[in-house]
Amino acid sequence: xxxxxxxxxxxxxxxxxxxxxxxxxxxxxxxxxxxxxxxxxxxxxxxxxxxxxxxxxxxxxxxxxxxxxxxxxxxxxxxxxxxxxxxxxxxxxxxxxxxxxxxxxxxxxxxxxxxxxxxxxxxxxxxxxxxxxxxxxxxxxxxxxxxxxxxxxxxxxxxxxxxxxxxxxxxxxxxxxxxxxxxxxxxxxxxxxxxxxxxxxxxxxxxxxxxxxxxxxxxxxxxxxxxxxxxxxxxxxxxxxxxxxxxxxxxxxxxxxxxxxxxxxxxxxxxxxxxxxxxxxxxxxxxxxxxxxxxxxxxxxxxxxxxxxxxxxxxxxxxxxxxxxxxxxxxxxxxxxxxxxxxxxxxxxxxxxxxxxxxxxxxxxxxxxxxxxxxxxxxxxxxxxxxxxxxxxxxxxxxxxxxxxxxxxxxxxxxxxxxxxxxxxxxxxxxxxxxxxxxxxxxxxxxxxxxxxxxxxxxxxxxxxxxxxxxxxxxxxxxxxxxxxxxxxxxxxxxxxxxxxx
Amino acid sequence: xxxxxxxxxxxxxxxxxxxxxxxxxxxxxxxxxxxxxxxxxxxxxxxxxxxxxxxxxxxxxxxxxxxxxxxxxxxxxxxxxxxxxxxxxxxxxxxxxxxxxxxxxxxxxxxxxxxxxxxxxxxxxxxxxxxxxxxxxxxxx
Numbered sequence: 001x002x003x004x005x006x007x008x009x010x011x012x013x014x015x016x017x018x019x020x021x022x023x024x025x026x027x028x029x030x031x032x033x034x035x036x037x038x039x040x041x042x043x044x045x046x047x048x049x050x051x052x053x054x055x056x057x058x059x060x061x062x063x064x065x066x067x068x069x070x071x072x073x074x075x076x077x078x079x080x081x082x083x084x085x086x087x088x089x090x091x092x093x094x095x096x097x098x099x100x101x102x103x104x105x106x107x108x109x110x111x112x113x114x115x116x117x118x119x120x121x122x123x124x125x126x127x128x129x130x131x132x133x134x135x136x137x138x139x140x141x142x143x144x145x146x147x148x149x150x151x152x153x154x155x156x157x158x159x160x161x162x163x164x165x166x167x168x169x170x171x172x173x174x175x176x177x178x179x180x181x182x183x184x185x186x187x188x189x190x191x192x193x194x195x196x197x198x199x200x201x202x203x204x205x206x207x208x209x210x211x212x213x214x215x216x217x218x219x220x221x222x223x224x225x226x227x228x229x230x231x232x233x234x235x236x237x238x239x240x241x242x243x244x245x246x247x248x249x250x251x252x253x254x255x256x257x258x259x260x261x262x263x264x265x266x267x268x269x270x271x272x273x274x275x276x277x278x279x280x281x282x283x284x285x286x287x288x289x290x291x292x293x294x295x296x297x298x299x300x301x302x303x304x305x306x307x308x309x310x311x312x313x314x315x316x317x318x319x320x321x322x323x324x325x326x327x328x329x330x331x332x333x334x335x336x337x338x339x340x341x342x343x344x345x346x347x348x349x350x351x352x353x354x355x356x357x358x359x360x361x362x363x364x365x366x367x368x369x370x371x372x373x374x375x376x377x378x379x380x381x382x383x384x385x386x387x388x389x390x391x392x393x394x395x396x397x398x399x400x401x402x403x404x405x406x407x408x409x410x411x412x413x414x415x416x417x418x419x420x421x422x423x424x425x426x427x428x429x430x431x432x433x434x435x436x437x438x439x440x441x442x443x444x445x446x447x448x449x450x451x452x453x454x455x456x457x458x459x460x461x462x463x464x465x466x467x468x469x470x471x472x473x474x475x476x477x478x479x480x481x482x483x484x485x486x487x488x489x490x491x492x493x494x495x496x497x498x499x500x501x502x
Numbered sequence: 503x504x505x506x507x508x509x510x511x512x513x514x515x516x517x518x519x520x521x522x523x524x525x526x527x528x529x530x531x532x533x534x535x536x537x538x539x540x541x542x543x544x545x546x547x548x549x550x551x552x553x554x555x556x557x558x559x560x561x562x563x564x565x566x567x568x569x570x571x572x573x574x575x576x577x578x579x580x581x582x583x584x585x586x587x588x589x590x591x592x593x594x595x596x597x598x599x600x601x602x603x604x605x606x607x608x609x610x611x612x613x614x615x616x617x618x619x620x621x622x623x624x625x626x627x628x629x630x631x632x633x634x635x636x637x638x639x640x641x642x643x
Contacts, residue, residue: 054582056624108626181586182622189589256582258624268582268624321588331589335624339583339602 005044007279013047014358022047024274024352026345027198027286034287043283048352048359051200051286052217052272052344055193055336056258058099058179059159059230060267062115062247065151066092066126069143074136078128079103080114091136095156098257098267110265113257115155118147119219120252147248155219155247155255159229161271163201163239164295167192167313167332169325172301177262181335183300187325190297190332195341196290196315200273201239203286209276210241211362217272217348218243220251222357225273231372238372243271254344268337272344274352276359290315297325303463305374384464384489385457387497388478391416391488396425396444403444404433414475416485417448423483426450427475454479457486465494504554505534507615509544509567516540520547523560529553534593535615546571546615573613573631574620576606580627587619587628 001008016022023046025033030049034042074091077084082104086095098112117124123144132139147153168180169190176183180191196202204210214225223245232240247255254270277283295318297310310325317323319338322331351357392410394403394417403415407430417426426448436447455464455476464476468491475490508520515538524531529549536545549557561568583604588596595610596619617630 055584181624182590182618184590191586191589256625259626260624261621266624268584333587333589334585337582337584337602339598342602 008047008277010276010278010359010361013276016047017352017355017358020353020355022352024048024050024349026342026349027051027203027275028342028345030283030286031197031289034283039280039284039287042287043277043280046277046283049203049275049277049283049286050217050272050345050348050352051195051198051203051275052270052341052346052348053161053195053199053336054254054268054270054340054344055162055195056179056260056266057157057160057162057269057271058264058266060098060115060155060157060269061111062096062118063152063154063156064094064096066094066145067149067151068092069138069141071138072136073128073130073138073141074133075128075141076130078126080126081109081117081124083109083111083114085111085114099264101265107259107261107263107265110257110259112255112265112267115247115267116252116255116257118150118153119247119250119255121146121148150248153247155223155243155245155250157229157244157269158242159231159240160243160269161200161229161239161241161273162194163199163205163234163237164196164293164315165193166296166298167318167323168298168300169310169330170301171299171308176301177260178300179260179263179266180300181260187328187330190323190325190330191335192295192315192318192332193335194295194315195336195338196293196319197288198338198341198345200271200275201234201241202237202288202293204273204275204282205234205237205239205285207234207239207366207368208282209278209362210273211366212364213360214273214362215357215360216243216245216274217270217344217351217357218245218250219247219270220254220347221245221247221249224360225362225366228366228370232367232370233372234366234368235371239366241271241366254340268340270340270344272348274348274357274359290319297323302458303460304458382461382497383457384455384459384461384478387461387493388455388457388487388489389493391477391485393418393485394428394444395419396448398444400433400436400442400444400447403428404437407433414488414490416477416488417444418485422485424452424454424477424479424485427452427477429474452477455489456480461489461494461497464489465491465498468494503532503548504551505546505548505571505613506554506558506561507544507546507569507571508561509569510538510542511567512540512542514564514566515542517564519561519564519566520545523557523564527553527556527560529557531557535612537615544615546612571613571615573608573611574606574617575629575631577627577629580625581623582625582627584624586622586624590618590622592616592618 100111102109170183227242229240256268258266293315294312299308413430415428432447478487532548534546595607614630
């Protein structure tokens with residue numbers, strides 16, 4: 001502590017750590033201390049605050065060096081436990097991406113599981129092929145390996161530790177499977193991710209102490225921040241980190257393979273960062289509570305980049321187990337583990353107290369003003385609205401003969417049945433009319449289809465086209481959120497447009 | 503309370519078998535889940551423990567397949583207590599305790615007839631064990 005008691009340095013803290021008298025609190029304990037005393041007291045008493053998070057972090061992976069076989073091979077393609085791994089560099093360097101899926105077990109096993117199995121000391125099967133060169137003549141290799149056989153086994157995660165994340169819901173009529181897990185129809189559940197007030201970046205949002213070279217808890221071992229993560233957007237409180245660490249020293253408890261049905265595989269990563277209490281401002285920042293951290297409730301049923309939102313919600317509400325959307329109570333559950341996040345922060349606290357973990361000052365600050373931009377697209381894709389045309393309609397009280405006449409005069413195959421308000425009631429096709437004539441039916445109610453598959457105007461045409469094929473139908477009425485009929489698209493429209501593009 | 507999974511064939515489904523048994527044995531029967539149409543299907547019911555055996559026998563006499571449903575099995579070694587399953591459960595059988603460990607209430611769980619949580623588990627720690635039709639008979643013999 002400086003003479004005026006207003007600052008302390010990392011060197012001073014490290015000396016206390018070495019002597020065994022550094023005062024370390026977890027982020028959870030720090031918040032309680034600030035609330036029960038004051039920021040001034042907490043700053044005076046506490047040297048380090050430990051944070052933690054444990055969640056699915058898809059942009060994770062491991063770099064391995066296998067050593068050379070005899071005769072040597074320049075690997076072209078490789079698989080570990082039937083998961084294809086990437087060969088981005090020289091002969092025997094491989095990158096195991098967490099999201100690569102097993103060719104045999106799909107969603108049940110992937111790169112994240114391979115990394116976790118290797119970390120656990122398990123033997124894995126390696127298969128590789130090469131083209132065969134003068135210097136690397138071998139064309140295939142098959143062997144089993146453990147982490148002890150690898151020259152390097154380095155965890156290299158290019159986007160970890162998201163500062164906060166969306167709360168996900170599904171307003172459609174069908175279950176959807178997403179990276180935010182299984183979302184039940186009509187807002188019957190919600191999911192969220194992140195540790196809220198325990199998240200490392202939430203406790204140092206200006207990146208005063210977290211920067212290039214910061215030593216961290218990573219996967220049960222020690223690692224380092226090596227830069228900002230991809231899509232790092234600190235301005236909108238969506239910061240991310242790029243990290244690395246020696247995976248041989250890590251623990252499978254804090255690195256676990258994960259499966260998201262009908263989405264893919266991933267890896268849960270335990271990551272914790274010590275925040276040194278260098279000044280009172282930092283102490284104040286580590287007092288942030290879940291109630292102050294807001295996130296958007298996002299409708300994942302919209303197949304677009306900018307999805308509709310149902311307002312905002314705090315992490316305190318999310319952690320309570322239910323939130324309110326449009327006046328309705330919706331149960332919400334976490335994808336990340338709060339239990340494990342706390343274990344990360346308390347384990348890091350123990351390490352510092354034991355003197356086995358000292359702090360580092362960043363050698364370079366991370367950017368604090370970047371934002372994540374959208375992809376530049378040189379080719380626009382068509383949406384439903386671009387091919388939709390006015391629907392020929394009828395009401396339920398009309399005579400079948402009148403409808404038959406309309407089919408002929410308007411030269412269409414589909415008549416959309418609407419009510420007085422223009423809302424969708426059903427659909428009738430020329431085939432339905434033909435059958436009604438053959439069977440002598442007179443009432444529209446006998447032949448009308450009520451359970452109608454529909455499209456929304458802002459859906460990509462490809463998604464609507466898939467729906468046509470999936471249900472073996474030839475048209476979709478286009479409706480708005482109140483089920484008002486805006487138009488119709490037919491398989492001919494789709495074929496014309498998609499066909500023209502090829 | 504005891505649970506019985508009752509499976510009706512296409513022929514049986516139009517008969518008011520469950521109603522007849524409820525009236526004849528004066529058994530209060532709570533329907534927990536039902537997946538049934540004119541092609542047959544199954545219902546999961548709950549009856550008082552003291553009447554469970556009697557009710558099973560009554561259905562079997564009428565040629566209906568009955569089973570004692572097995573529950574969901576949770577591998578606590580694999581579970582890392584994320585809690586993804588919690589909000590999916592229709593009967594609130596999954597909760598977290600004080601230290602945020604996910605806990606299954608086997609009494610409340612609808613078992614393999616529901617299984618809504620099984621494919622949502624990122625850790626693949628939840629298994630749906632299909633009901634065993636011979637279990638009750640084995641117990642009796």
